[in-house]
């Protein structure tokens with residue numbers, strides 16, 4: 472059932488996206504979750520809301536196991552790579568932001584690092600202890616789930632009974648109830664990241680980070696909280712319990728959980744070797760925005776199956792869109808006309824987005840606009856262009872840049888292009904292949920050798 476979205480304050484929306492744990496490269500599954508969050512933000516903005524988007528960076532506290540017994544992922548990575556955890560965090564964060572930009576994901580208004588918010592977490596834990604929802608044990612501070620009726624059942628995830636039956640329950644005799652979860656963990660010898668607290672040196676639990684940071688920037692109640700489906704339980708159920716227990720108020724009004732991206736029908740696992748990075752897609756010759764288009768074509772409630780055939784189709788589709796738009800721009804001399812709000816395709820697009828961010832239907836509306844962009848009637852084409860550029864405010868495929876860019880090769884690109892022509896003429900195919908690869912990876916120029924000579928196509932915006 473789709474219910475109307477009613478923000479806390481008219482015209483404004485506060486949204487919080489659970490951000491990456493920066494102990495490793497973010498793979499295309501992770502990036503997909505941020506494309507979905509970006510589309511949600513852009514949709515709200517398209518509908519005229521003023522959005523405040525907050526995303527955290529988890530650089531401490533995310534434990535390998537859902538039970539509280541495992542090691543901190545950042546600690547493990549720091550030991551694996553023999554680096555300082557914050558240095559590692561900075562490196563993976565930087566790459567993550569670069570990948571986001573390639574995918575046209577807008578920067579959140581606030582990017583909050585967990586290690587910059589330890590004081591806020593300590594304060595929240597203090598409140599919970601004071602209210603009797605948390606207790607101090609010898610190895611940290613735990614949230615007492617028996618004090619929060621309905622713990623674990625708020626998000627209609629899996630039935631808690633099934634979950635318990637299937638779970639590997641680690642016995643920790645410091646907990647009063649096996650389901651109690653850590654808010655603060657006492658430092659273990661050799662912990663690289665640890666802070667002073669009223670309960671001794673230690674580090675925060677992962678869940679408390681997101682509660683503390685979201686409430687810091689968005690208030691105790693805010694509109695939308697997002698994450699991947701793996702966060703339904705325990706992460707988000709824990710966030711709800713501890714936030715609402717502390718404030719006595721509703722925490723997030725709406726939740727958005729992205730179904731996981733799968734690769735060729737399988738879950739992503741390091742052991743299978745299918746945790747692809749965006750750079751791998753680029754090496755295969757794909758435009759990152761083709762991945763964005765692929766993502767838009769499914770919708771966040773259905774699992775997205777990433778396949779090479781699907782990516783080929785998305786890439787071809789994007790190239791075709793760009794070509795049609797560029798031709799329409801030439802034909803109309805760049806003129807555009809705004810169609811009436813009830814113009815069929817326009818209304819179809821708006822209704823699709825308003826229906827639980829139905830991006831597949833929105834993309835279908837864009838395809839209809841593309842058909843119109845190929846019309847022999849110039850007036851129709853002008854309307855189609857207006858529609859497409861308007862839709863791109865949400866789709867984020869850089870349609871306008873591509874169409875309007877005076878698409879000449881830059882001096883450097885031209886030099887390489889000519890050098891390759893000479894290499895080919897002299898039969899130095901190793902060199903010509905190398906230059907072809909460089910043009911693609913460094914400049915986003917794809918070459919096609921045809922009977923009429925070498926043709927080029929820009930698959931990434933100039934300078935990106």
Ligand code: AMP
Nearest residue numbers: 490491492500501504698699700731732
């Ligand atoms: P992590 O860095 O593991 O905390 O994950 C960052 C974000 O990516 C979280 O919101 C996860 O839920 C999400 N995520 C992880 N794997 C996938 C996947 N295969 N498909 C979609 N989202 C994912």
Ligand code: ZN
Nearest residue numbers: 489490681706
């Ligand atoms: Zn979170």
